[in-house]
Structures are given as structure tokens and as C-alpha cells.
Amino acid sequence: MSFFRASNLCLSFGGIRAVQDVSFEVEKGEVFSIIGPNGAGKTTVFNLISQFYDLDSGSLHLGETDLGKLQAHDVANVGIARTFQNTELFEHETVLQNLLIGCHVNRRSGLFSELLHLPGARKQELEFRQTVEDVIDLVDLQAYRYQSIGSLSYGVRKMVEIARALCVKPRLLLLDEPASGLNPEETDDLSFWIEDISQDLGITVLMVEHDMSLVSRVSNRVLAMSEGKLITIGNPGEVQRHPEVLEAYLGQSEDAA
């Protein structure tokens, strides 16, 4: 049985069928990418996994856990962390505070011990800080630790978002267009970090991405979607050459029409 299973996902908004009968399985340790033109329903699949939307039909499983039974805030508890397409950071706080908020799911202290700052709460703070520092080292954010999000460039914000998701200590990481808005050099760095995350930390990565060079460099398998429907799943080369994928991106060729 696979690590993560999405079976027959369906979701409509009124008359728009955003996701139609999409199924896929992700193996443990894999980097699995979802591609497709704008409006294909890629981010909607992510929002279904995050439980921001309720499925019309179908099911989502991480290991033995049925995600459909969870509230949105419990999804992080079972080990799924995510980033957002246009960044959703805590704007008025520093990078450090943002990453510490990422540690929230690992908290053990109660409100009472926090109000009194009992030794247990203090010890936990130090542990959180250690987690944060490890992540900062991994993605090279040392220089930005005390800067507020508002003063950072877009590329750094995207890395802070990935760092914050890593502070959750997830088993499955969802990256929603991590390379959008990054320059080629930053995208290069990103590809190395995704490899580190997958190989060194052993985190399974599920990624939505438009940058095909990044996708083919880091992904083990690729899923192509168009207009809410699954087109094909395969290794990056196969998917890129698949006639229906080409058609979805470029339109029908003239001699076929």
C-alpha cells in the first residue's frame, strides 16, 4: 500500500467541475510533481489535501489516516505541511517568529504553564529554537533571522515559507509553485534544497510547479492535469512528450484538427 493515496477525487464549485475523478499514489521518499496549465485544478488538489475544501466524492489517505475525517488544523498534526502559491507568511513578524509558529504542532505545554513560563515551557522554547536553527542552517536563512517579513524580497519569502513548513517536521511536504517569482539562480538553489529535503530529511515531496526544467530535475514522477482531469502519470520525460499534455499546453496541432 502506498504512502499517500488520492482516490477518485471530485470537487465542483457550482457548475464548474474543478477536479474530476483524479487518482494518484505517492510512494514514500518520492518527489512527485503535478503540472498543468493555469486553472487545471492543481492548487485545488492541494486545498483538498489541506482540508480547506471538502471532497464531493473520493478519498485521501496518508498511511492509515483518512484525511477526509480531519479538520484543516489537524492535517499538520498527522504530518502534512504546505506552502502557498503567493506566500502566506505572518507579515508583521520576524523570520524567527514565523519559523517558531511553524513549530506549533509539536507543542506539549498547556496554557497555564505558558502563562507562568514554567521550566517545562522554557525547555520547550529552547527545543523549538534548536529545530528552527537546524532548518535555518539547511536553507541558508542565517542573515534574515531577525528581519521582519515585510522587509524581505520575494525570493527570500518563498524560502522562509518552505522553512516554516519544515519546522512542522512533516512526513509529506506540499509545495505550491515554489519557483514562481524566483530568478534562475534562486531556482537552482531551490532544486538542491528539494533534493536535500527529500534525501537527507526523508520527507516525501508533492509539488505543483510550472518550471519544467525544475520539475524534470527533481521529480521522480510527474502527474499532468488539464481542466480538472488527470491526463497522465509517468517519469518527467514521458509526460513532457505525451501528446495530450502537449495539446493541453499548446493547443491542437493543425493537421490533427
Next chain:
Amino acid sequence: MRFIFKTQYEQDISLLKHRGQLFWYGLLLAVLIAAPLFLDRFYLGEISFVFIYAIAGLGLMLLTGFTGQVSLGHAAFLAIGAYAHAYMLSKGLAFVVALPTAMILTGIVGAIVAIPALRLVGIYLAIATLAFLIIVEQIIIRWVSVTGGGRGMLVPPVEIFGLAVATPGRFFYLCLALLIVALIFVMNLLRAPSGRAMIAVRDSEIAARSMGINLAKTKATSFGISAALTGLAGALMAHHTGYISPEAFTLTISIQLLLLIVVGGLGSIHGAILGAIFVGFLPQGIALLRDTLPPAIGEVPGLEPGVFGLILILFLLFEPHGIYGQWLKVRQFFSEFPLYRRATNKRQKTYLRTERVR
């Protein structure tokens, strides 16, 4: 310019960041402790009032400044704290029992008020809390057997373990001590997961949820603690005036508290204190102003709320970070002396954010 060389993570956790802070806050505390020796009754009473306002302001700051939930109903929490405390005292309960019980009671009411807050944002939440204030006002007027209705009720003097806190000096110390305890609680909260969860909810609910933060629980906690602190302020206020009636807890008080946190500086603990000083002494300032202004302006009824409103609008327009934000800028100007430029604190544009999923 001060550069703090950090060698331990504890330095980021501790409440006082460096020796300079220890010195200045220590000096401030020493001056306040010595104050009853050289200030007369009137000023001691006024400063005690500022302390009480600071506790209430701290409560509203936690809710509005740190959790991002607007409330126009905080006068109701003041009233609930004041009446609950006064009623328990009148039934013969000791001060040390009545005060925490009143706080907990107000906190529970606050957490219940949070239920609509889960669905309402911004202006709608403000209206819902305003409705709550009106309901509480009516209950106080109608529930004559407990509250004395429109006649109000007398508040027995404070007595702690047989020690009568009857002089303004002793009451001053009581308020100061409770303010310090409240400050430490709030600061502890903000350096712990619960407080950070509140900040997360303020800045992005959707990201907060995906980080495993339970919105309902966080908002209820924030409302509860905020209401409990405001209830504490209400109980102290009851002692300060010695008599409470429904007229003492009107919408104007709620707006004063909002003015307090906005003028002080939203999202900072200093802001709650600076705002309390400002709001506490503003009526004196307006009274002085009345004497100097020509009678045609100085004797207009409603001058006070008018000035309050004007100040609120001016701060929102020109200094959204309040007095504390202004202080930070002045300090930055001197610490970086020749380098400060006009654009240093120019407001940054924010990037596009994810379309909201609701």
C-alpha cells in the same frame, strides 16, 4: 548604536533583552514605588487610574493588537468584572477570593462571546460585540436584585488579609502590583506557542490553519484572557470610584479603550501602557484647554468625545504605529545618526497574497 552579541538562545527568550533595559525599567519601578512619598492624593489617584486603564488596555491589546479581533464590547467586560466583584464582596467574600473569581467569570463570558467571532470578521465582529455591550447594559439595569439597577451599588473598601487598603497610597501599590503581574502574564504568553498562535491568526488565518493552529480555540483563548484582564480592571475601577452604576460602562468607554491601543501603538505591549497614560491624562488636558479657549469653543458640550475622535482619526492617518512607533523612529534616528533618511520608514508595499479560501 547598541549591538547585542548573542551567545545563547536564552537571550532571545528572556523578557529583558539587555542591561540597559534592566536599568531603565528598574529605575522606573523605583520611582513608582517611591511615588506615594512625594505625590499628593489627587495625583496618586490619577496614576492608579492610569494603571487600571493600562490593565484593560493590555486586555484589548491582546485581542485586537495581537489576535486581530476588533471589539467594541470591552466596556461590558469591565462592567461584568466590576459588578461580579462588588456583588461577591457585598455577600461577604474576601477580596482575595472575589477578585480572581470575578476575573475567571469574566473570562468565561469572554470565551462565550468568541463563538460568533469564529464566523465574523472586521466590522461585523465590531457590531456583534457592540450588541453584546448593549445586552449587558440592559441586564445590569434590569437585574436589580444583584446590581441595584439604575441606582447602582456601593463598593466596599479593599481589605487583604485584614489589612485595609484604604489610603490612596496603598491602593496605588495594589494597582501597580496587579499591572506588573498582568504584564508578565501577557509577555509570557507572547513568548509561548499560544501567544504566537494568536499572532498567526492575526496575520493569516489560512496559513495558521495549515500550521496546525486551531482557530476556534485560539480566538476563544484570546477573548477569554482579554476579558479576564478587562474584568480585573473593572473590579479595580469599582474600588477606585467606590460606587458603580450602568452609566460608568457605556460605549464611550469601549471607544476610549480602542483609542488607547491605537494611540499607544497596535501590536505592542508598550503601546498599551503609553496609550493608558495618554487616555488617562487627556481629560485633564482637555479641562485645561477649556479654560484657555474662548467660551464659544471651550464650553461646547461634547468637546471631550469630539477631541477623542479627532485624535483617533489623526493617528490612524499619520501614525498607525502610535506613540510607541513614533518612539522607535526617534530612537532609530539617534542610534543611526547621520544615516537616517526620509524614506527609512516609508511604508512598504505588500506582495499579492493567495486568494482567500473560506
